Structure formats: structure tokens, C-alpha cells
Amino acid sequence: xxxxxxxxxxxxxxxxxxxxxxxxxxxxxxxxxxxxxxxxxxxxxxxxxxxxxxxxxxxxxxxxxxxxxxxxxxxxxxxxxxxxxxxxxxxxxxxxxxxxxxxxxxxxxxxxxxxxxxxxxxxxxxxxxxxxxxxxxxxxxxxxxxxxxxxxxxxxxxxxxxxxxxxxxxxxxxxxxxxxxxxxxxxxxxxxxxxxxxxxxxxxxxxxxxxxxxxxxxxx
Amino acid sequence: xxxxxxxxxxxxxxxxxxxxxxxxxxxxxxxxxxxxxxxxxxxxxxxxxxxxxxxxxxxxxxxxxxxxxxxxxxxxxxxxxxxxxxxxxxxxxxxxxxxxxxxxxxxxxxxxxxxxxxxxxxxxxxxxxxxxxxxxxxxxxxxxxxxxxxxxxxxxxxxxxxxxxxxxxxxxxxxxxxxxxxxxxxxxxxxxxxxxxxxxxxxxxxxxxxxxxxxxxxxx
Numbered sequence: 001x002x003x004x005x006x007x008x009x010x011x012x013x014x015x016x017x018x019x020x021x022x023x024x025x026x027x028x029x030x031x032x033x034x035x036x037x038x039x040x041x042x043x044x045x046x047x048x049x050x051x052x053x054x055x056x057x058x059x060x061x062x063x064x065x066x067x068x069x070x071x072x073x074x075x076x077x078x079x080x081x082x083x084x085x086x087x088x089x090x091x092x093x094x095x096x097x098x099x100x101x102x103x104x105x106x107x108x109x110x111x112x113x114x115x116x117x118x119x120x121x122x123x124x125x126x127x128x129x130x131x132x133x134x135x136x137x138x139x140x141x142x143x144x145x146x147x148x149x150x151x152x153x154x155x156x157x158x159x160x161x162x163x164x165x166x167x168x169x170x171x172x173x174x175x176x177x178x179x180x181x182x183x184x185x186x187x188x189x190x191x192x193x194x195x196x197x198x199x200x201x202x203x204x205x206x207x208x209x210x211x212x213x214x215x216x217x218x219x220x
Numbered sequence: 221x222x223x224x225x226x227x228x229x230x231x232x233x234x235x236x237x238x239x240x241x242x243x244x245x246x247x248x249x250x251x252x253x254x255x256x257x258x259x260x261x262x263x264x265x266x267x268x269x270x271x272x273x274x275x276x277x278x279x280x281x282x283x284x285x286x287x288x289x290x291x292x293x294x295x296x297x298x299x300x301x302x303x304x305x306x307x308x309x310x311x312x313x314x315x316x317x318x319x320x321x322x323x324x325x326x327x328x329x330x331x332x333x334x335x336x337x338x339x340x341x342x343x344x345x346x347x348x349x350x351x352x353x354x355x356x357x358x359x360x361x362x363x364x365x366x367x368x369x370x371x372x373x374x375x376x377x378x379x380x381x382x383x384x385x386x387x388x389x390x391x392x393x394x395x396x397x398x399x400x401x402x403x404x405x406x407x408x409x410x411x412x413x414x415x416x417x418x419x420x421x422x423x424x425x426x427x428x429x430x431x432x433x434x435x436x437x438x439x440x
Contacts, residue, residue, distance in 0.1 A: 038258045040360045064339065087369065115339065116258070120340065136260075146284055149284065
């Protein structure tokens with residue numbers, strides 16, 4: 001284990017811990033996907049729609065309080081861990097300390113749902129291989145330029161609750177332009193869990209990441 | 221001016237600065253309302269519906285980036301100030317440093333829209349006389365117990381975007397019970413800016429706060 005100097009900033013300490021954690025995931029051969037987004041943007045619903053189609057999954061869920069989300073997800077995975085963060089506004093890589101080696105060996109996929117917050121979690125990576133930013137249509141197509149750090153941190157943007165787009169005058173083209181003004185070529189998927197649209201593309205994206213990951217990562 | 225010891229925590233320093241700032245507001249005879257809530261919950265839209273009905277208003281708006289909101293609000297008030305917070309996830313009482321005494325003397329009402337974030341702003345009061353928490357129906361009726369500090373900090377909860385309630389199966393009774401399990405008797409208003417419903421109750425609440433404030437505050 002690498003020693004982390006005590007005088008490093010919290011962010012730097014977290015970044016190093018995240019790198020170490022990712023090495024553990026690589027050794028265990030599992031792909032870790034982190035979901036970021038505002039409260040109520042549909043992170044848990046997307047997992048409810050995803051997990052039954054995947055084998056050997058684990059879930060880590062962060063909320064300031066309540067275990068409501070993990071109760072929803074537990075039936076679909078090998079293990080489901082709730083972190084109640086109290087006053088902390090994001091998960092940190094050190095939160096993986098609750099996960100045992102045997103639990104890690106049980107899974108091929110791990111989903112991390114960070115605290116509902118479009119600001120702070122972006123600055124504290126968890127060692128996930130891919131970070132997915134969810135933004136729901138009722139939040140507005142003009143929200144993206146206000147949260148540039150979340151876009152910059154993401155490997156994919158999912159625009160969720162597309163079934164509500166007509167009721168909130170959501171302009172998907174404007175949204176895409178805003179996203180790409182911050183991070184050109186960032187992939188964007190539009191979906192509706194309620195109407196079951198766009199989920200095929202999401203599943204294809206997931207399997208593609210797994211395939212790329214297995215090919216490219218050198219597992220020591 | 222009271223000196224603030226340097227060894228106080230950031231939160232304590234902010235609390236003291238907020239108290240000092242509130243005294244300045246009291247001397248100027250203006251009522252300050254802070255709006256808290258997730259990205260896209262309708263904080264700016266509610267102000268667009270409110271400001272034209274009020275005289276002598278000022279607005280301070282916090283976002284990590286972009287001046288989009290303040291451009292929307294500027295036509296309706298004496299002054300409108302944008303704070304771009306960069307990586308900061310909330311405004312702080314020291315952000316009032318941008319406001320001059322002459323600007324303060326111009327207004328009877330000040331609205332502060334904090335960074336869209338249901339977590340961090342609650343812990344950093346701005347010296348507002350009342351704090352209003354907005355939660356929109358698409359965020360879900362089960363969100364409240366996950367963000368207890370925001371509820372605890374609020375003087376009023378506004379459930380916004382009620383026009384979308386039927387499409388997202390929003391259970392307003394469940395929401396109220398969750399809110400009151402954290403803070404009993406906290407007033408809750410349901411409204412829709414788009415359909416112009418519930419706005420009378422909101423305006424009555426605002427004028428009631430002004431009336432209470434003028435009666436109870438001792439202006440030194």
C-alpha cells in the first residue's frame with residue numbers, strides 16, 4: 001500500500017485513494033460505474049431498470065440519511081451497501097472501506113450512486129472506471145452551463161425522464177450544444193425509465209464499456 | 221465591527237458574519253428571503269412570478285458559472301447581482317461584500333438564490349430573515365427524509381411544479397408527512413408557476429413575513 005502524505009489536500013488524498021481502489025477493482029475483474037446527479041434525477045430508477053438484466057452486481061449507495069434507495073435495489077444484486085453520510089455532501093474513496101474482499105470477488109459490475117448533488121461529488125472520484133452524469137428534463141435544458149465541473153468529470157451524460165420533455169419544453173438540441181460547449185464529443189443518451197425508451201442504447205453503452213475495459217486494462 | 225477569531229471553524233465564521241449582515245439588513249429596513257433547492261427546482265421561475273408584484277426589490281444569485289438567471293431577473297428589480305462561485309458549492313455571508321450601502325438603501329425586499337444544491341447551502345446561512353426550501357414534484361415525494369438538514373434549516377417548504385404531479389405520481393400527503401417527521405408544523409405550500417396556481421398563498425406568506433418582521437425586529 002502506498003503511503004499518502006498527511007499534508008496533501010483532502011481532494012488529493014481522495015484522488016490517490018481512488019487510484020488505489022481502482023487497482024483493487026481491476027484485480028477483481030469488475031467494472032465500476034458511478035452515477036452522479038441532482039436529487040430525484042432518476043439514479044435509483046435507472047438502476048432498477050438495469051440491474052435485473054445484468055449478472056453478478058453490487059451496489060454502493062450514498063445518502064445523507066435514509067436507506068430507502070438500497071431497499072429498492074437490494075433484490076437485484078449480490079450485495080447492496082448503504083452509506084449514510086450525515087453532513088457530508090458526497091461519498092469519498094475511503095467509503096469503500098466497508099467492502100470486503102469476498103464481496104468484491106462476488107461481482108462483475110459495481111454501481112455507485114453518489115449523494116444527490118450536482119456540485120461536490122464531481123470533485124471526489126470514487127475510483128469508478130466510468131462516471132455517468134444524469135440530468136432529468138424537468139431540471140431544464142439550460143442547467144448544463146451552470147455545472148461545468150460535473151460535465152467535465154463525466155464519461156457519459158444521460159438525459160432522464162424524457163417522457164416529461166413535452167410538458168417542460170425541454171430542448172434536447174440546446175442541451176446537447178451546452179454539454180458539448182463544455183466537453184466536446186461527450187456521449188449523450190436520452191431515455192425514459194417510465195416509458196422504457198432509450199434503455200437499449202444505455203445497455204449497449206454499458207456492455208461496450210465492459211468490453212473496452214477487459215481489453216485495455218492490464219490487471220497486475 | 222465584531223472581530224471574528226481566526227481559529228473558528230468556517231461554519232462558525234460564516235454564522236457570525238451572517239448575524240452581522242442581518243443587522244445591516246435590519247438597519248436598512250429590508251426583508252431578506254433566501255431560496256434553497258436542487259438544480260432546476262424552479263427558484264428563478266418563482267422569482268420571475270414574484271418580483272413584478274413587489275416594489276423595491278434586489279436579487280443576489282449564486283451559480284458555479286453563467287449569469288443566465290440574473291439576466292432573467294434583472295428586468296424586475298432595482299439591482300441584480302450574480303456571484304459566480306467557481307468550485308464553491310454554496311454562497312457564504314461574505315458574498316454580501318459586493319453589495320454597497322446605497323444599493324441596500326434602494327430596496328425593501330431582497331431575494332437570495334443560493335447555488336442549486338440541496339446539501340451544502342443549508343449549513344451556510346446568508347443572514348436572510350427567512351429561508352425557503354423549494355422541492356419540485358419530479359424530484360419525488362420520497363426525497364425529504366434524505367435531506368434532513370435542508371428541511372431543518374427552512375422556514376417554509378414550497379413544493380413546486382405541481383402541474384407535473386400527476387405524471388410522476390407525486391403523493392403530496394406522503395411528502396407533508398415526511399417533512400413534518402423532520403420538522404413538525406413547518407409550513408408547506410404547493411404551487412405551479414407554469415399554471416399560476418398557489419401563488420396567492422405564496423404572496424400572502426411573503427407579506428405576512430414582512431409584517432411580522434416589521435413588528436418584531438428591533439432596529440438599533
